[in-house]
Amino acid sequence: MRSTANFGKALQRLREIVDVTQEHFGLVSSRTYISTVERGLKSPTLGKIEQLAEVLDVHPLTLLTVAYMDRLTPKEIERTTALLRDRLLAIVSEQ
Secondary structure, three states: OOOOOOHHHHHHHHHHHOOOOHHHHOOOOOHHHHHHHHOOOOOOOHHHHHHHHHHHOOOHHHHHHHHHHOOOOHHHHHHHHHHHHHHHHHHHHHO
């Protein structure tokens, strides 16, 4: 099953917002790799998502959230993030 998330588009969007070029990822990935991810030809591993997020100076969840939020309205984003917050807090309190 193909994911409905668009990670490549999210990476490109965040990269442009923080004014980072594909070349800035040189210590963690090649420009060619970043380009193939942004075009949806490759999917990064969780480890690679962490590295990419570090270059962008964002939390890895930010990349994943942006990948899924394109199809949501602002109201749905508010509801979804509130639900996620509540569920994460519940999980942490069980530990």
